[in-house]
Amino acid sequence: MGFQTGLSGLNAASKNLDVIGNNIANANTTGFKSSRTDFAEAVASAIGSASGQASGIGVNVAAINQQFRQGPYSTTGNNLDVAINGNGFFVVRQPDGSTAYTRAGNFVADKQGQLRTVQNDYVMGYPVDPATGKVQTGAAPMALSFPTGSIAAKQTEKAQISLNLDSRAQPAAGDATATPPIPPTPRATYGTAITVFDAQGTEIHTSFYFEKSATGNTWEIYNSLDPAAPSIGTAVFDTGGKLTSLTPTAPATGSGTELILPIDGGTANPNGLPPFPVSFDFGSTTQYGSKFANNGLQQDGYATGMLTGISISQNGSITASYSNGLTRVESQLAMADFTNAQGLAQVGGNKWVATADSGPALNGTAETGSLGSLRAGSLEDSNVDLTAELVNMMVAQRAYQANAQTIKTQDQVFSTLVNLR
Incomplete structure (x- = not known):
């Protein structure tokens, strides 16, 4: 028995205690993954000797492996806290510009509107194409940010109007020859109004009125109560009550079921802005035997507004709410997975970086491929089993004491040999 054998045991037990101590110290660290010390025996053998004649010369630490099992959740109520349920890591950009990965989703929005970690790293994600409103997941991840000041107003371009015109209505002109006479129907009887916005975000109320014509299944559309105002379109329905055609009349234009009106x-905006065209789609309007009903009004313009809140969905889509009532998806959190997560290198601050052993990052978004889903308003806690670690610490302590005893015993043996006469 050599001194070096006992010394290797002391070193290994000491390293094991270091790992256990680190696990215990991070028992309350968000997104922390515990580590385990793996040992391997050290063997000495003479050249050319059979393996069965090899002698053990102690132990060494073969590896310190991270345990990437799922940690429990804590509900925080903070809508910027996000926990990963399943595989994957959040992608962050460190202050030096390098990319790192983390499971800690305790994010904050700074005064510039940038989403950051508590370690001051930029949270990466995919932007929304302003032209289509769709997330550009094919683009390179970029640092997420949100407007902290007012967002610009958007002029209305399209609007959808969904109504039901009562098929039982009499022609608006009435019938004086009928018994009893049928009086004319006031134009205001069947009408609706929708608010649109000009380029400066001014609200402009636009009204539409509908008069049943003497021709069956046909209605005239007006945008004024002035009796002298002409019709701006003729709507024709089929026998099933579906709108089949909408013929515009100047100044309106359009085709299909749309009226394009300047x-x-x-007086709503006295700044002399030129008239702007809005396409009003009446495709969902019907003519059924029930009361006149306004089933829905939608338009794509809005006034200026301030950011009031941010929410994150299970797939990582980030929705911003504004004081003008607008709610829209602004971006989507980027995530990454690895062929060998055990090969990631820890760099501190709840972060890892890719290495040759881990392989390159497999980028994507939550709920795609092998990537898990997200839980907003929650955080993933450390996966350290405190009870197990305390037991492991006692075992490591006993191992350290036993190896110290082997050195003491070897010293006594040497002392005996030296004192031989």
Whole structure:
């Protein structure tokens, strides 16, 4: 028995205690993954000797492996806290510009509107294409940010109007020859109004009125209560009550079921803005035997507004709410997975970086491929089993004491040999 054998045991037990101590110290660290010390025996053998004649010369630490099992969740109520349920890591950009990965989703929005970690790293994600409103997951991840000041107003371009016109209505002109006479129907009887926005975000109320014509299944559309105002379109329905055609009349234009009407701000905006065209789609309008009903009004313009809140969905889509009532998806959190997560290198601050052993990052978004889903308003806690670690610490302590005893015993043996006469 050599001194070096006992010394290797002391070193190994000491390293094991270091790992256990680190696990215990991080029992409350968000997103922390515990580590385990793996040992391997050290063997000495003479050249050319059979393996059965090899002698053990102690132990060494073969590896310190991270345990990437799922940690429990804590509900925080903070909508910027996000926990990963399943595989994957959040992608962050460190202050030096390098990319790192983390399971800690305790994010904050700074005064510039940038989403950061508590370690001051930029949280990466995919932007939204302003033209289509779709997330550009094929683009390179970029640092996420949100407007902290006011967002610009957007002029209305399209609007959808869904109504039901009562098929039992009499022609608006009435019938004086009928018994009893049928009086004319006031134009205001069947009408609706929708608010659109000009380029400066001014609200402009646009009204539409509908008069049943003497021709069956046909209605005239007006945008004024002035009796002298002409019709701006003729809507024709089939026998099933579906809108089949919408013929515009100047100044309206259009085709299919759309009326394109120039909108003048008038007194709503006295700044002399030129009229702007808005396409009003009546495709969902019906003619059924029930009361006149306004089933839905939608338009794509809005006034200026301030950011009031941010929410994150299970797939990582980040929705921003604004004071003007607008709610829209602004971006989507980027995530990454690895062929061999055990090969990631820890760099501190709840972060890892890719290495040759881990392989390159497999980028994507939550709920795609092998990547898990997200839970907003929660955080993933450390996966350290504190009870197990305390037991492991006692075992490591006993191992350290036993190896110290082997050195003491070897010293006594040498002392005996030296004192031989």
